Amino acid sequence: MKDEINCTELENLTRFLIALGDDSVIYSHRLSEWCSNGPYLEEDIALTNVALDYTGRARLFYQYAAKLEDNGKTEDDIAYLRTEREFTNLLIHELPINDFAFTMLRQYFMDVFYCLYLQALSGSKDESLSAIATKALKESHYHLKRSEPWIKLLAQGTDESRQRILRAQAELENFTGELFLMETWEVQLVDQGIAVDRSLIQLEWERQVSAFLAESNIQFTQTQLQVSGGRCGIHTEHLGHLLSEMQYLQRTYPGMKW
Amino acid sequence: MVKRSISEKRISVATPQFAKRKSHRESSKHQAVWSLLDEICDPELPGISIWDLGILVDVVRQDSRWTISIMSTYSGCPAVDSIGQDIAELMMRRGYEDTTVKFVLAPAWSTEMISPEGLDSLREMKIAPPDKDNRVECPVCQGSNTRLLSQFGSTACKALYQCQDCLESFDYFKCF
Numbered sequence: 001m002k003d004e005i006n007c008t009e010l011e012n013l014t015r016f017l018i019a020l021g022d023d024s025v026i027y028s029h030r031l032s033e034w035c036s037n038g039p040y041l042e043e044d045i046a047l048t049n050v051a052l053d054y055t056g057r058a059r060l061f062y063q064y065a066a067k068l069e070d071n072g073k074t075e076d077d078i079a080y081l082r083t084e085r086e087f088t089n090l091l092i093h094e095l096p097i098n099d100f101a102f103t104m105l106r107q108y109f110m111d112v113f114y115c116l117y118l119q120a121l122s123g124s125k126d127e128s129l130s131a132i133a134t135k136a137l138k139e140s141h142y143h144l145k146r147s148e149p150w151i152k153l154l155a156q157g158t159d160e161s162r163q164r165i166l167r168a169q170a171e172l173e174n175f176t177g178e179l180f181l182m183e184t185w186e187v188q189l190v191d192q193g194i195a196v197d198r199s200l201i202q203l204e205w206e207r208q209v210s211a212f213l214a215e216s217n218i219q220f221t222q223t224q225l226q227v228s229g230g231r232c233g234i235h236t237e238h239l240g241h242l243l244s245e246m247q248y249l250q251r252t253y254p255g256m257k258w
Numbered sequence: 259m260v261k262r263s264i265s266e267k268r269i270s271v272a273t274p275q276f277a278k279r280k281s282h283r284e285s286s287k288h289q290a291v292w293s294l295l296d297e298i299c300d301p302e303l304p305g306i307s308i309w310d311l312g313i314l315v316d317v318v319r320q321d322s323r324w325t326i327s328i329m330s331t332y333s334g335c336p337a338v339d340s341i342g343q344d345i346a347e348l349m350m351r352r353g354y355e356d357t358t359v360k361f362v363l364a365p366a367w368s369t370e371m372i373s374p375e376g377l378d379s380l381r382e383m384k385i386a387p388p389d390k391d392n393r394v395e396c397p398v399c400q401g402s403n404t405r406l407l408s409q410f411g412s413t414a415c416k417a418l419y420q421c422q423d424c425l426e427s428f429d430y431f432k433c434f
């Protein structure tokens with residue numbers, strides 16, 4: 001009986017690590033699409049540096065998952081050799097970069113979310129998870145220092161930039177709710193003090209986001225229409241295209257190394 | 259406008275975090291290996307050893323096996339893998355054949371772990387050292403009238419600033 005419990009526990013933890021890794025690697029790939037397309041050089045560098053931070057996180061989550069699975073698979077197998085339905089990232093991470101306003105508003109939503117989420121996760125009973133969260137949290141605090149002024153600038157800038165922020169908000173509102181949903185296995189991890197109860201973060205996230213957007217005279221409303229399914233491998237039409245590009249090298253030249 | 263003469267030298271002070279690292283190093287039985295590892299630099303900051311940067315954590319020996327622990331600055335820092343390789347190669351060349359490099363996650367790296375010598379080396383490389391209150395001083399003319407150009411510079415650990423007095427743009431090592 002005891003072994004059985006440990007077995008599910010281990011399976012849940014691995015699943016959780018891969019899900020968090022998927023969130024990070026998919027988001028990182030989206031940000032990296034700005035490389036050489038940024039509005040100007042400094043911003044180009046900033047976007048790709050943030051992407052790099054997320055790749056770093058993904059690697060830490062995947063490496064830890066690979067260590068627990070202990071079946072000879074590496075972080076690269078997890079990132080490059082799974083199919084669309086096997087990826088369990090929350091959908092907001094996979095949405096196309098769209099225009100700069102959309103990219104920055106999503107970044108802002110992500111930054112506020114990760115500052116809260118990683119702060120809570122740093123108190124995880126799992127030591128490695130807590131260490132990864134503590135490290136990544138510092139990075140998200142820094143990212144937020146960049147996304148906040150951008151949102152203000154765009155929302156209070158020209159008619160065009162404000163329109164674009166509003167358009168981005170209308171689209172993103174449908175996907176932010178999923179950040180606070182959990183599958184049964186994640187709830188089990190919460191009960192064990194390993195994962196974080198996402199629903200407890202939601203109120204604070206909404207409070208911070210609404211207060212900040214109100215400064216630019218934007219009303220934030222969590223819409224009733226909330227798209228979800230990412231954690232079960234049900235994705236938007238966009239993920240397949242992303243993967244075909246991200247996994248191209250490993251699929252074409254299996255086993256290729258740096 | 260406050261300008262200081264270039265001859266006036268900044269004095270770098272040791273932080274409590276660095277003092278803790280230093281006393282750990284000094285209490286180690288493997289002084290020769292610690293000194294040897296001072297030869298390893300961050301490839302993106304040539305001139306600053308991994309010890310001075312604060313990422314060399316520990317040297318442990320078990321029988322003939324050596325374990326060198328290091329940490330990364332930022333989680334996505336691409337330099338950390340190559341630093342691991344550099345350590346393994348150097349150890350091998352100097353006769354410590356059975357060496358493992360271990361990457362540790364906790365405690366998270368912070369700029370508070372940088373040695374006073376490391377801060378001095380940053381200044382010599384014309385990189386403004388981290389400052390808790392983000393008072394960024396121009397590393398060329400020491401002027402304090404500087405402005406942020408970009409929150410990210412040539413690497414994840416730096417931001418780009420410009421001096422309003424001498425107009426030089428320079429890297430600022432982010433306080434992290």
Ligand SMILES: [Zn+2]
Nearest residue numbers: 396399421424
């Ligand atoms: Zn100057």
